Amino acid sequence: MHDQNAALAWLAAELASQIRGVLESMAGEAPSIQFDSYEVPPAESSEQDLWWEQPLNLSPDANVWIGAGPPAWEGIGNRVLRSAGVEEEDRETSRSTYLEIVTQVLSGLASSVSSRVHKEVSLESGREAPPTAGSAGYSFQIGFPDLEIRVLAVFSASMTNLLSEPAPVHETPDPPSQRALVPAPPPNSIDLLLDVELPVSVSFGRAQLALKDVIKLTTGSIVELNRSVSEPVEVIVNNCVIARGEVVVVEGNFGIRIKQVISRQERLRTLN
Numbered sequence: 001m002h003d004q005n006a007a008l009a010w011l012a013a014e015l016a017s018q019i020r021g022v023l024e025s026m027a028g029e030a031p032s033i034q035f036d037s038y039e040v041p042p043a044e045s046s047e048q049d050l051w052w053e054q055p056l057n058l059s060p061d062a063n064v065w066i067g068a069g070p071p072a073w074e075g076i077g078n079r080v081l082r083s084a085g086v087e088e089e090d091r092e093t094s095r096s097t098y099l100e101i102v103t104q105v106l107s108g109l110a111s112s113v114s115s116r117v118h119k120e121v122s123l124e125s126g127r128e129a130p131p132t133a134g135s136a137g138y139s140f141q142i143g144f145p146d147l148e149i150r151v152l153a154v155f156s157a158s159m160t161n162l163l164s165e166p167a168p169v170h171e172t173p174d175p176p177s178q179r180a181l182v183p184a185p186p187p188n189s190i191d192l193l194l195d196v197e198l199p200v201s202v203s204f205g206r207a208q209l210a211l212k213d214v215i216k217l218t219t220g221s222i223v224e225l226n227r228s229v230s231e232p233v234e235v236i237v238n239n240c241v242i243a244r245g246e247v248v249v250v251e252g253n254f255g256i257r258i259k260q261v262i263s264r265q266e267r268l269r270t271l272n
Contacts, residue, residue, distance in 0.1 A: 007164040011109075019031075019151070027144075031144050033140055035140045040154050051066070053128070065129075066105070066152070066153055067154070068149070068151045072142075074095075075149050081094065107123060131154040200235065207225050233245060244259055244262065
């Protein structure tokens, strides 16, 4: 039990560090964070609570849940949007922005877990779902000068059990007496992500049509887009615009010459 409590305390401290770092990066200001233990009662949820369930590939039942009520997720989403220069917030955009922040926080937590268990740990497909009863977690009080919010984090028993186990000890042979060995540099956590393949698409523009006009579309119909021929096209990665450029032809194939890599603030504006 002591080892499990220590594992839970470690997870809470790491999660607090990730929350502070991500919010400082995206909102331009590091919040104060305090956390206390929290026991999930049966059927802990309401229709307005936003719970995100995030499995990790550590084991089949290694899950983390992040929960927040409307004041919390709207407050965080709106604050980040305002930092990006988006003044006209709407509820759905704030919600999407908040979930993007949660994903970044959990991604950072997975990297920390990787270092602790000495193997690569990554996020699997998550979903909106409340935590299971009996799981233990922490309540986080996040404070800005003009905003105080509460976010809950719940960890599955499987995850805390795995983290409470001692790390495997790898035996190494004695070094040769005739040769000095240079210690290998510590692994860089970003190296774990460099081989991840991401979908890249190019947007020439968009159009909105009434259903009656869509039905009338036939071979040869022309749909007018919202971008002129002189405007650059958008390069999109994971539904986020990251750059703009011009269309070129490379050995008979279309290509894009990057003319502008957009800033973090502009990327936030493109989130859907």
